[in-house]
Amino acid sequence: MAGKDTKQPETQGSGAGGLGEALSGFVGSQVERLAEKASDKLTDLTGQLTDVADNGGSLLKIGSRILGGESPVKAFLSEKAKGLKDSVVDKAKGLFGGGKRKSGSSKSMNIIEVLDVGVPLRTAYDYWTQYEKFSSFTKGVRSVSMSDEMTSDWKVKVGPSSRSFKATVQEQIPDDRIAWTSEGAKGSTKGAVSFHELAPTLTRIVLVVEYYPSGLFEKTGNLWRAQGRRMRLDFKHFQRYVTLTEEEPEGWRGEIRDGEVVMSHDEALEEEEAAQAEDSENDGEYEATEDENGEAEDEEDEDVAEDEEEGGVEEDEWEDEEADDDGEERSR
Structure with missing residues (x-):
């Protein structure tokens, strides 16, 4: 019994020591x-x-x-x-x-439209060059005033407000194409319009524009393609106006290349009149030649007729002589 009593406290003591160490390690880790x-x-x-x-x-x-x-x-x-x-x-x-807009930081919007107009090529082109009349048949253009042969001032409608910009023609070839650039406080554009003859009274017009918006409203409108829809509708208004109007266009017939006027409107008209006069002279000479050829053919026909008549008389006389010879032989 005494041995058991002395051994049991040692076992209990060692177990308590191990529990203390474990508890100490857990607390340390925490x-x-x-x-x-x-x-x-x-x-x-x-x-x-x-x-x-x-x-x-x-x-x-x-x-x-x-x-x-x-x-x-x-x-x-x-x-x-x-x-x-x-x-x-x-x-x-x-x-x-x-803040200040950095060059090239603004995202552009591309607008490409194609329309066929039931008028001759020259008529469609001349109507397009009458910029000052755009406000009479479009809803987006409020006014246009020409500064000179290359530049014009535009006021357009953007939502409830108006915007102004100056357009400069960089290239203009009559009855072919017009290319321009524009600058304004709220945006800039680069554009070109070309004219293509499909038939004597049918012209295709191709419009290509790059629009660079600047400003809160313009950029917000750009997200909804508001400018593209406005331009598309005004393009159709141009198609309607050109097709239905009875007014004769008085277009600008000059020529611009590399941002410079190489031929004025008056010079172009004089050149056209000279070309028409030359064509008329050529037509007159051709008709005169035809008349001379006709007269020559008539004279040849008369000569042939006379020859045939003379040949007929000789033939009759020859037949009469043969008949006389036959009669003499028979009488003999």
Whole structure:
């Protein structure tokens, strides 16, 4: 019994010691985990504070808020929210052109339209060159005034407001094509229109435009292709006007190449009149030649007729002589 009593306390003592060691190890590991989490949170907080400072915030501002009576958490969140707001505003300015627009930073919109008009090629071209009449049959153009043979001032309707821009013709070849550029406060364009004869009274018109919007409203409208729809509708209005109007067009017949007028309207008309006069002379000479050829053929026909008559008389006389000879022989 005594041996058992002395042995049992030793067993209990060793078990208590092992439990203590295990408990000590568990507590130590938990302390290390908490320390690591605290370190991570401190690092994250330091990084956030650094971001706030980089985005326009300042640790001094946070400190001044704390000294003013705000809690550290509230001071930090206030500065963080302010930095986020500034970032969003800067991105919005870059998207909608709130600051100065960098060259090439604006996204362009391509507009391509094709229409067939039931009029001759020259008629369709001459109607297109009458820019000052565009406001009478379109809804997007309010007024057009010509500055000179190459430049014109346009006022167009964009939603509820108006926009102005100056257009400059870079190339213009009569009855073929017109290419231009335009500049305005709220956008710029590059465009070309070409004319193609399908039949004597049928012309195809191809319109190609690159539109570079600038400004909040224009860029918002660009997202909905508002400008493209407006141009498409006005193009159809041009088709209707050209097809149904009874007015004779007085188009500009000059020629522009590389941004310079190489032939004025009056010079082009004089050249056309000279070409028409030359064609008329050639036609007159051709008709006169035909008349001379006709007269010559008539004279030849008369000569042939006379020869045939003379030949007929000789033949009759020869027949009479043969008859007389026959009668003499028979009488003998």
